[in-house]
Amino acid sequence: QVQLEESGGGLVQAGNSLRLSCAASGRASGIYELDMGWFRQAPGNERELVAATTWNGGSRTYADSVKGRFTISRDNAKSTRYLQMNSLKPEDTAAYFCVARYAYTGYPLAGPYGYWGQGTQVTVSP
Numbered sequence: 001q002v003q004l005e006e007s008g009g010g011l012v013q014a015g016n017s018l019r020l021s022c023a024a025s026g027r028a029s030g031i032y033e034l035d036m037g038w039f040r041q042a043p044g045n046e047r048e049l050v051a052a053t054t055w056n057g058g059s060r061t062y063a064d065s066v067k068g069r070f071t072i073s074r075d076n077a078k079s080t081r082y083l084q085m086n087s088l089k090p091e092d093t094a095a096y097f098c099v100a101r102y103a104y105t106g107y108p109l110a111g112p113y114g115y116w117g118q119g120t121q122v123t124v125s126p
Helices: none
Strands: 002-007 010-013 018-026 034-041 048-053 060-062 070-075 080-085 094-102 120-125
Touching (some): 018 094, 034 080, 048 080, 060 070
Parallel strands (some): 010 120
Antiparallel strands (some): 034 094, 070 080
């Protein structure tokens, strides 16, 4: 089992930045070899993949709407992933969920993911 704990959400004005963190914990074996990412869901909208990375950072993917503004990074020593969000827009307002799966599944970074965090709210005011 893997537990994911998110932090870093909040209320910001458009144009500002936030950094989300996701710390993974659980069984020791393979805890560092996790593909991880972030999904988001706004009220009335479908859940969408924002960004994801393989466990070693060798491959990353971003939603078109966040390319050039958001960056996913990792700290394997801490089993933590970060989502740096710059130039935030009101349309980025959503609940953001950290996701994870053990590496080498053969599936694309778009999914599926077996482990989900509780979510953290990001609200961007105009």
